Amino acid sequence: MKDDAIFSKNPDIVTRVIDEETILIPIYKTSQDINCIYTLNKSAAAVWGLINGRRSIGAIKKEVLKKFDTTPEALQKEMDELLKDLSEIKALRYEKKN
Amino acid sequence: MKKRIKLKIADTIISLESDYTLEALTREEMRTQSPQRFKNFTYNGNAKPHIFIEVKVKKSLPVVKGLRNVFISYHPQDNRANWQLLKNGNMFYFRSLIKGKLQCMKINKRFNRVSAYLLPKKEKGFVWNYIDIIYDFLQVLLINYFALHRQGLFVHSIGVKDRDESGLLFAGKSGAGKSTTARIWHAHSGAMVLNDDRIILRKSNGFFSIYGSPWHGEFSDYLISRIESAALKKLFFIHHAPRNTVRPIGEREAFHNLYPTLFAPFWDKGLLKNAVAFSSDVIKRTACFSLGFVNNKRVIDFVRNI
Numbered sequence: 001m002k003d004d005a006i007f008s009k010n011p012d013i014v015t016r017v018i019d020e021e022t023i024l025i026p027i028y029k030t031s032q033d034i035n036c037i038y039t040l041n042k043s044a045a046a047v048w049g050l051i052n053g054r055r056s057i058g059a060i061k062k063e064v065l066k067k068f069d070t071t072p073e074a075l076q077k078e079m080d081e082l083l084k085d086l087s088e089i090k091a092l093r094y095e096k097k098n
Numbered sequence: 099m100k101k102r103i104k105l106k107i108a109d110t111i112i113s114l115e116s117d118y119t120l121e122a123l124t125r126e127e128m129r130t131q132s133p134q135r136f137k138n139f140t141y142n143g144n145a146k147p148h149i150f151i152e153v154k155v156k157k158s159l160p161v162v163k164g165l166r167n168v169f170i171s172y173h174p175q176d177n178r179a180n181w182q183l184l185k186n187g188n189m190f191y192f193r194s195l196i197k198g199k200l201q202c203m204k205i206n207k208r209f210n211r212v213s214a215y216l217l218p219k220k221e222k223g224f225v226w227n228y229i230d231i232i233y234d235f236l237q238v239l240l241i242n243y244f245a246l247h248r249q250g251l252f253v254h255s256i257g258v259k260d261r262d263e264s265g266l267l268f269a270g271k272s273g274a275g276k277s278t279t280a281r282i283w284h285a286h287s288g289a290m291v292l293n294d295d296r297i298i299l300r301k302s303n304g305f306f307s308i309y310g311s312p313w314h315g316e317f318s319d320y321l322i323s324r325i326e327s328a329a330l331k332k333l334f335f336i337h338h339a340p341r342n343t344v345r346p347i348g349e350r351e352a353f354h355n356l357y358p359t360l361f362a363p364f365w366d367k368g369l370l371k372n373a374v375a376f377s378s379d380v381i382k383r384t385a386c387f388s389l390g391f392v393n394n395k396r397v398i399d400f401v402r403n404i
Contacts, residue, residue, distance in 0.1 A: 011367070012367055013367075014367060014370050014371045014374055016371075016374050016375070016378060018349050018350055018353045018378055018381075019348060019349040019350045021350050023353070025357075025370065025374060027364055027365060027366065027367050027370055028169070028364045028365065029167065029168075029169060029170070029365070030169065030170045030171070030172065031169075031170070031171040031172050031174075031180075031364075032172055032177075034364055037354070037357055
């Protein structure tokens with residue numbers, strides 16, 4: 001994912017932190033859809049917390065690198081996977097490039 | 099003159115009122131509809147109702163334009179649509195989609211005032227029966243009402259009021275062993291089984307209590323006990339096992355076990371947020387366990403010794 005990309009969160013998701021674990025709970029339109037809740041590890045939760053529809057992926061990376069003991073390459077890989085996963089479950093929407 | 103019936107479910111008083119005649123059930127209808135099961139929940143006291151439902155029997159159900167779909171519930175076995183929740187502005191609309199039981203309810207945003215529209219019954223005409231309101235509508239209404247007011251939750255579970263009055267909740271998805279657990283405790287424990295399928299969990303003065311509900315599972319030998327409640331002491335997530343085993347679990351695991359057993363307002367972010375917060379509060383303040391059990395009465399002492 002390029003650094004100038006911007007994502008926004010799906011507003012139809014409830015976020016709850018339980019015992020330091022961040023859980024994403026989607027709302028549903030039919031009883032047949034009710035199946036999953038999603039959990040985020042600490043760094044993924046930090047990324048999720050920084051996504052706001054205005055902040056670029058590059059800016060988010062900088063913030064996360066300050067807080068976690070990781071390399072830019074490792075974070076890049078983790079964020080690519082996370083953004084792909086969250087987009088697949090429609091928790092995120094790609095907004096635009098900065 | 100208006101006919102009025104009051105129900106009390108989990109300390110919530112519901113008033114059903116109508117200008118129309120109450121249906122007289124035939125012997126066959128008494129057998130199939132088991133109205134005595136719900137009679138335990140009728141209330142004759144003077145406390146002010148929390149929820150008012152006015153029942154109207156009309157030739158046709160109201161047609162409301164501009165409704166937006168909120169949620170459709172399908173029957174898990176045959177995939178037929180059971181009911182639908184819709185919205186227009188601040189008003190919610192509930193529609194039963196079951197053939198022979200079509201109905202429409204107009205609900206205010208506080209979920210405490212309802213206009214219930216029913217169709218006339220074949221051969222009986224413009225009559226109504228509170229059983230028609232209890233299934234499925236009242237359950238959906240209470241799920242919303244409790245979530246909005248942050249007062250409670252429906253849990254797919256068995257509730258037991260033990261001999262020392264403490265409340266034990268055995269939660270699990272279909273097939274986990276709820277009916278088996280209900281049978282064992284009912285037959286051998288001397289405790290009271292509140293319900294074998296749906297328990298209402300409520301919070302009052304900082305404490306959680308479990309309440310029986312009119313919505314039952316397979317087991318129905320304990321009709322009289324369903325109006326009871328008990329202070330929640332322990333919460334077990336059950337599964338069948340080759341021997342009785344128990345393991346205390348932390349908040350994370352408890353939430354992952356509890357959430358799939360909830361009848362939560364999955365359709366509305368604000369209500370769901372309240373329900374999730376309530377669940378989180380329950381597991382934080384209650385001793386939670388994973389319980390594997392064998393289908394025999396030894397599990398009773400096993401649980402009591404935990």
